[in-house]
């Protein structure tokens with residue numbers, strides 16, 4: 696099986712090239728899961744995919760990473776893929792925070808919601824990359840489409856910090872980016888966010904009862920809101936999709952940076968939703984850093 700990962704991050708319609716000197720960490724995380732399952736994925740940026748012709752047809756399955764503003768580029772990518780390929784289309788990244796909308800607008804088959812390592816592993820084991828729909832209703836953290844009908848499964852609980860050791864981010868797939876030697880390459884240092892305050896006004900927070908559970912109770916109690924208002928600033932889906940902070944072990948970060956430098960990368964950015972959270976969750980464990 697030859698998987699292709701298309702990186703649409705921050706490309707909007709696939710034409711916003713001013714943002715393309717940044718290479719996010721997400722696509723290489725996905726590639727790492729595929730490599731763990733014995734596959735040899737290729738990553739290419741969306742503009743290269745949209746320019747490509749027959750070379751795109753040699754792949755069996757496509758995985759697309761994107762944010763909500765990139766939904767137009769994701770849709771273009773899928774329309775082009777369907778013209779020359781029969782393989783499944785799986786999407787992920789922050790765009791999946793609105794799973795029904797993203798599946799209907801792009802025409803993808805499956806959206807992975809939130810953290811993807813264990814979910815993608817389960818999909819691989821079920822044969823979903825080969826197009827099998829069997830067992831999809833049991834997979835936590837996905838939504839899937841059957842013609843016009845979209846099914847949204849329950850969320851997967853956030854993964855423990857051990858996931859970073861179990862699934863290593865791919866490094867050599869960086870070579871798929873034409874500009875990797877000059878681009879800023881993001882290396883994941885921390886996932887999740889400690890802001891468990893909630894928006895209490897506007898369409899998201901209008902049901903707030905001002906019980907103050909999210910501001911004045913203990914760290915574990917702050918995790919949930921009795922009326923279901925999602926945590927965070929109100930405009931950002933990081934805490935609701937990725938949970939409270941978990942820091943990636945230093946030795947894994949150093950190993951990844953070393954290999955990227957060997958491959959010719961010159962500019963590294965350690966990525967974190969809030970870098971000052973790094974290591975702080977260790978101070979309050981086993982409670983979550985909310």
Ligand code: SF4
Pocket residue numbers: 893894895902903904905906907908909910919920921922923924
């Ligand atoms: S926990 Fe929910 S209902 Fe209570 S104050 Fe916070 S947002 Fe409002």
